[in-house]
């Protein structure tokens with residue numbers, strides 16, 4: 354089994370050294386200088402807030418610096434420190450002098466702080482502030498959007514380190530080097546396309562590259578377009594679900610859920626269906642299912658009490674609650690095929706089928722009556738439906754005359770379709786018998802008459818033939 358487990362490329366190609374973090378020179382310099390000031394025990398600010406667009410290397414840089422400086426990295430996501438007590442536990446550990454705790458220095462990393470809700474996680478932000486004031490170790494906070502008012506207190510206590518959106522050139526450079534390491538044939542225009550679409554988010558670019566490489570074995574422009582475009586168009590709901598399940602931050606998950614027209618009680622079915630495809634770590638799954646079932650409880654309470662205030666909690670549970678439950682990055686960001694929930698799968702097929710039958714039927718009618726298909730749909734089909742529901746014999750004859758397929762007949766009358774189809778078959782048999790009879794009679798007749806004719810002619814013909822034979826044998 355373990356051999357089939359694949360490390361997703363975003364994990365495999367995470368920078369191991371600061372050199373490998375591309376195009377964040379300013380951030381690198383500031384951050385390393387700040388860590389060094391901790392090592393020489395005179396930090397100006399005890400916390401640093403790294404901020405910038407997703408997939409620009411914030412987490413990567415902290416990890417690379419920790420590795421290079423031989424510091425132990427205590428890394429936590431918002432889900433780990435939502436409660437004040439969690440942060441107090443961390444704070445206690447970090448307020449002890451470092452020589453007592455371990456020989457190695459530490460970095461405390463609180464990722465996705467903008468995922469902390471100032472309402473739901475009341476106290477958590479103050480607890481982080483306390484942590485920064487009392488810490489004996491560097492405290493690193495990471496946020497996408499640091500300008501949220503709820504983070505103001507934290508901003509004041511932190512050295513602000515900005516990450517730039519990566520340029521298309523940066524993204525292409527990394528993608529190319531990954532192609533080289535994977536010995537993957539990558540066309541330049543395909544790399545260009547992936548980079549363009551990523552808008553500087555290297556994480557999504559790498560995920561896209563992996564998906565194309567895995568699916569097609571070779572990264573060509575057409576393969577890339579095919580894969581990424583279908584993902585755009587047909588799989589809109591899938592993308593929303595994917596965005597929810599792979600969200601690192603609670604705000605991302607919440608925001609994604611607003612990108613669809615699906616009602617929350619529909620969306621939850623999609624999430625439920627695809628959760629086990631994305632999250633394969635049993636512990637993650639267990640936590641996520643718990644979040645889903647809590648959302649479900651809220652939904653049934655809303656139905657019972659008509660208390661719509663609960664909707665926000667339900668949505669929070671099924672989006673952020675589920676997303677933050679999935680921690681195992683081996684699966685979390687891996688591109689996997691999604692599927693609609695079973696009832697939608699079925700009805701989608703049925704609906705598509707019905708639409709197709711209706712189109713075909715309209716074409717048949719239009720051809721017969723020399724009208725447009727839209728007239729056939731608006732004027733003729735409704736009339737046929739009345740006939741098909743009420744007059745079996747006439748319906749069967751019409752069906753026969755128009756040469757309708759069984760599904761067209763069933764489309765025209767659900768209640769009596771089967772009977773009509775049977776009757777059509779009987780009529781067809783009858784006609785066949787009739788035609789056979791007529792054909793037989795006709796051929797008998799024609800044979801009889803041509804037989805007479807032939808006996809007259811055949812005399813001459815045989816003469817000719819025998820003469821021919823004579824001629825032949827004489828040669």
Ligand SMILES: Nc1ncnc2c1ncn2[C@@H]1O[C@H](COP(=O)(O)OP(=O)(O)O)[C@@H](O)[C@H]1O
Nearest residue numbers: 363366367374375408409410411412413555556
């Ligand atoms: N500046 C960068 N240099 C090299 N790789 C990067 C950079 N930014 C992102 N990546 C790649 O994208 C993935 C996600 O990066 P990450 O550091 O988690 O982004 P952020 O924390 O800014 O959202 C990493 O695994 C890495 O492979």
Ligand SMILES: [Mg+2]
Nearest residue numbers: 411412413464
């Ligand atoms: Mg990150």
